[in-house]
Amino acid sequence: MKMQLPYLYFTFILCTISFKAPVMRCQNVTCNSTDLRALINFSSCIDSGIDGWDISSSGCCSWNGVTCDNSTTSSKRVVKLELARKGLGGSICKSFEGLDELRILNLSANFLTGYLNPYHFSLQKLEVIDMSNNDFYGQLLHGDDLPSLWYVDLSMNRFSGSIDATYCSMSPLIEVLNLANNYLIGEVSESFVKCSSLQHLFLNGNQISGTFPKSLLQLRDLRTLKLQENLFTGSLNDGIGNLSKLVKLDLSFNRFNGFLPDVFDQLETLEHFSARSNKFSGQLPKSLVLDLSQNHLGGSIPYWIGTFKYLLYLNLSSNSLTGEIPEGLTELPSLIDMNISLERFATKIWSSIPSLDLSYNMLTGHIPPSTGKLRKLHILNLKYNSLSGPIPGSLSRMTSLETLDLSHNKLSGEIPDTLRELSCLSTFNVSYNQLHGEVPETGQLATFLCTSFIGNPGLTCGWDAYSPPAQTPPPPTPVVFPSDKMTIMGWPFVFGVPTGFVITVGFCFVTGWIFPKPEKRKVRVIRIGR
Numbered sequence: 001m002k003m004q005l006p007y008l009y010f011t012f013i014l015c016t017i018s019f020k021a022p023v024m025r026c027q028n029v030t031c032n033s034t035d036l037r038a039l040i041n042f043s044s045c046i047d048s049g050i051d052g053w054d055i056s057s058s059g060c061c062s063w064n065g066v067t068c069d070n071s072t073t074s075s076k077r078v079v080k081l082e083l084a085r086k087g088l089g090g091s092i093c094k095s096f097e098g099l100d101e102l103r104i105l106n107l108s109a110n111f112l113t114g115y116l117n118p119y120h121f122s123l124q125k126l127e128v129i130d131m132s133n134n135d136f137y138g139q140l141l142h143g144d145d146l147p148s149l150w151y152v153d154l155s156m157n158r159f160s161g162s163i164d165a166t167y168c169s170m171s172p173l174i175e176v177l178n179l180a181n182n183y184l185i186g187e188v189s190e191s192f193v194k195c196s197s198l199q200h201l202f203l204n205g206n207q208i209s210g211t212f213p214k215s216l217l218q219l220r221d222l223r224t225l226k227l228q229e230n231l232f233t234g235s236l237n238d239g240i241g242n243l244s245k246l247v248k249l250d251l252s253f254n255r256f257n258g259f260l261p262d263v264f265d266q267l268e269t270l271e272h273f274s275a276r277s278n279k280f281s282g283q284l285p286k287s288l289v290l291d292l293s294q295n296h297l298g299g300s301i302p303y304w305i306g307t308f309k310y311l312l313y314l315n316l317s318s319n320s321l322t323g324e325i326p327e328g329l330t331e332l333p334s335l336i337d338m339n340i341s342l343e344r345f346a347t348k349i350w351s352s353i354p355s356l357d358l359s360y361n362m363l364t365g366h367i368p369p370s371t372g373k374l375r376k377l378h379i380l381n382l383k384y385n386s387l388s389g390p391i392p393g394s395l396s397r398m399t400s401l402e403t404l405d406l407s408h409n410k411l412s413g414e415i416p417d418t419l420r421e422l423s424c425l426s427t428f429n430v431s432y433n434q435l436h437g438e439v440p441e442t443g444q445l446a447t448f449l450c451t452s453f454i455g456n457p458g459l460t461c462g463w464d465a466y467s468p469p470a471q472t473p474p475p476p477t478p479v480v481f482p483s484d485k486m487t488i489m490g491w492p493f494v495f496g497v498p499t500g501f502v503i504t505v506g507f508c509f510v511t512g513w514i515f516p517k518p519e520k521r522k523v524r525v526i527r528i529g530r
Contacts, residue, residue, distance in 0.1 A: 030075055031059065031060040031061045031068055031076050031078055032075050032076065032077050033075070034100075035060065035077060035098060038095070039055075040055050042096065045090050045092065046088050050065075050083065052064025061076050064086075067082070079103050079104070080103060081099070083106065084106050085109040085110070086110060087110065087111065089110070089112065090112065090113075091113055091114030092107075096122075100124065100125065103125055103126060104126075105131075106128065107130070108133050108134070110133075111135060112136065113135040113136060113137070114136065121146065123146065124147060126146055126149055127148050127149060129149065131154055131157070132153045132154060134156075135157065136157040137157065137159065139160070140163070140179070145170055147172075149167070150173045150175045151174075152174065152178065153178040154182070155180040155202065156181045160185070161186075162184070162187075163186065164191055168192065168194040168196075169191070172197060174197060174198060175198060176199065176200045177195070177198060177200070178202040180226065181205035183207065187209060188216070190215045193219075195219060197221065198222060200223060200224040201226070202226045203226065203230065204227060204228045204229050205228075207230065208231060209230070210232065210233070211237075212234065212235075214237065214239070217239035219243065222243050223246060225243070225248070225250070227250065228252040228274070229253045229254075231254065232254040233255045233256065233257070234256065234257065235256065236260060238263055241263030243267065246269060248271060249273050249274075250272070250273075251275045252275055252277055253276070253277045254278055255279060256279065258282070259281065260275070260280050260292075275295070276293045276295070276315070277293075278294075279295065280296065281297065293357070294319075296319065296320060297319040297320065298322065299322065300323030300324070301321055301326050301358070303327065305332075306327075306331030314355070315357040316357065317357045317359045320361065321358070322364070323365070324365030324366070325365065325367065325368055325382075331370075331373075334376070335377045336373050336375060336376065337376070354376055355379035356374070357381040358381065359405070360383070365388065366389035366390075367382065367389065367391065372392060372398055377401060378401065378403070380404050380405070382405065383407045384408045384409075385408075386410055388409070388410040389413070390414075390416075391406065391413065393419070396419050396422060398422065401424060402425060404425060406430045408432045413435065414436060414437035415430065415435060415440060419443075420442055420443020425445075428445065430452065430453060431451070431452060432454070433455065435453075436456070437458070437459065437460070438460045439453055439459065
C-alpha cells in the first residue's frame with residue numbers, strides 16, 4: 001500500500017495539469033486581427049506604453065483594461081476599452097475605426113492631450129465615451145454617426161469654442177452629456193431642442209453667456225441641470241416649470257436677475273435647487289426653495305414654507321428679508337420627525353446637513369418658541385438680524401442641534417438654564433445682544449469660552465471658569481536679569497582669546513609637538529632605519 005501512494009499522487013498531478021490546460025488555452029484566445037491592429041496603433045502613441053499590454057502577443061483579450069465578448073469563436077471581438085486612472089500620457093493619434101464592436105471607451109483621469117477628431121470615434125456600436133479629466137483641447141468632439149451613444153463625459157479638459165448639440169443629431173439616444181469645467185464660451189445653441197432623450201446636462205464651470213437657454217425648456221425628460229459658475233444673465237423663464245422631471249437644478253454663481261418664477265410647485269420631483277450668488281429680487285415664490293443665499297430677495301418669509309414635507313435644508317442668508325420668522329417655518333415635517341421622509345430618501349443621497357440659515361437679513365420680532373419642535377435640525381443660524389425678546393427655553397428640545405448662532409441681534413433676558421441639556425452642541429454664540437444675568441455654569445454651556453457671550457453688558461461670565469481645558473504647562477522660562485545676559489563680544493572675550501592662543505602655541509613649542517628637539521629627531525630616524 002505504501003508503494004502505491006507516490007503513484008497515486010503522481011497520477012493526481014497529471015490529471016490536474018491536463019484539466020487546466022484547456023482553461024489556459026481559453027484564456028489566451030486570440031482577439032480579432034482588426035481589433036489587435038487598432039489597439040497596437042493606439043498604444044504606439046502612448047508614452048512609455050501601457051502596463052499589462054504585450055503587443056507581441058495576439059491574445060489581446062487578456063490585456064489590462066480590454067474586455068472581449070462571450071462568443072465561442074477562436075477570435076473574439078473587443079467590446080470594452082477601460083483604462084481610467086492608468087497614468088497614460090501622450091495623444092490619441094490613431095483611429096479606433098477597427099474596433100467596430102466597441103461599446104464602452106473610458107480613458108478618464110489620465111494625462112492624455114491633443115485634439116479629438118471625428119475619425120477617432122466613428123463607431124456604430126459605441127454607447128459610452130468618457131474622456132474626462134485629461135488635457136484635451138480645441139473644439140468639442142464631434143462624430144458623424146453614433147446611433148447607439150447615450151453617455152458622453154468630456155468634463156475637466158481644455159475644450160474651447162461654442163456649444164452646440166451635435167451629439168443630439170448624431171445620436172437620438174443621448175441621455176447624459178457632461179461638458180463641465182472647460183473653456184466653453186458663447187450661448188447655448190438652439191439645436192439642443194433635438195436632445196429629446198437628454199436627462200442629465202452639466203455645463204457648469206465654463207464661460208457660457210446669454211439668457212437661460214430656451215431650447216432647454218423643451219427637454220421634458222431632463223432630471224439634472226447644472227449651469228452654475230457661468231455668465232448667464234436675464235430673468236428665469238416661466239417655462240422652466242415644464243421641466244416636470246427635474247430632480248436637481250443648480251443656477252448658482254451666475255448673473256441671473258429679476259423675479260423667481262412661481263412655478264416650483266409644478267416641479268414635483270425637485271429635490272435640490274440652488275441659485276446662490278445671483279441678483280434675483282422680489283419676493284420668495286410660493287413653492288419649493290432650498291438655497292437662495294446671497295441674492296437681493298426682499299419681503300417676508302411666507303408662512304406656508306412649513307408645508308414642504310421633504311425640506312431638510314433651507315438657506316436664505318445674505319438677502320434683504322424682513323418681518324418675523326413665521327410659525328409655519330417650525331412645522332417642517334422632515335425636521336421634526338425624519339422617519340416621515342425615509343421612504344422618499346431611500347434611493348437618494350443627501351450631502352446637506354439639516355440646516356436652517358436665515359442669517360444676514362433684517363428679520364425682526366421674537367424667536368418662535370415652537371422652533372424647539374425641530375428635533376432633527378443640526379444647524380440653526382440667525383445671526384446678524386434684529387431679533388428681539390428672550391431666548392426660548394424650548395430650544396433645549398432640539399436634541400440634534402450642533403450649531404446655534406444667535407449673535408448680533410437684540411435679544412434680551414437671561415440665557416435659559418435648560419440649554420445646558422443640548423449635549424450635541426459644539427458651536428454656540430450669543431454675543432452682541434442685550435442679555436443679562438449669569439452664564440450657566442453646568443452642562444454643555446460651561447464648555448464655551450467667554451468669547452461666545454461678549455457684547456452683552458449685563459451678562460456675567462467668569463473668565464477663569466471659561467478658560468480652555470488645562471494642559472501640561474510648558475517648562476518655565478528662566479528669568480534673565482540685565483546683568484546676567486550673555487555677551488559674546490565683550491572685554492573678557494577680547495583679552496581671553498589672544499592670551500589662550502599664545503599660551504597654547506608656546507606650550508607646543510616647549511614640549512616639541514611642532515619642532516622636536518635634535519636628540520628626539522635622531523631617535524626617530526634610527527627607529528625608522530631599523
